[in-house]
Amino acid sequence: MARKPARKPSRLSLVRRWLGVAAILVVGYLYYHPLRTYLETRSQLGARRAEVTQLATQHKELQRLVADSLSVDALSRQARRLGYVRPGEHLFIVKGIGAWRKARTTISGDGR
Numbered sequence: 001m002a003r004k005p006a007r008k009p010s011r012l013s014l015v016r017r018w019l020g021v022a023a024i025l026v027v028g029y030l031y032y033h034p035l036r037t038y039l040e041t042r043s044q045l046g047a048r049r050a051e052v053t054q055l056a057t058q059h060k061e062l063q064r065l066v067a068d069s070l071s072v073d074a075l076s077r078q079a080r081r082l083g084y085v086r087p088g089e090h091l092f093i094v095k096g097i098g099a100w101r102k103a104r105t106t107i108s109g110d111g112r
Helices: 011-069 072-081 097-108
Strands: none
Touching: 011 072
16 A cells, blocks of 8 residues: 655644744743742742741840849849949958869868
8 A cells, every 4th residue: 555645734834833832932931030039039938937936046045134134133143253342341352262172172082
């Protein structure tokens, strides 16, 4: 049986095919930039959320430290560290504590 020769598609059919391919490529190109921007923004949002959580934790800790430092006892301890004394108290400066501890350790042997 003899085969019929392949029929060549018409010129209009070829133009329609290439226009369809071109339209698909244009639509794909137009979707590329917004899609890429969306994905980048989504990843940045995750990083920002983690940073906000860390900063919120740090903020709570700092608020606790501020609240603790404003108490009378904390202010009193800090003043003592700076060398302040209350009116009527006497300041004594003791020297040689390290040598005293060393001598005590060698005598008693308990290491305290």
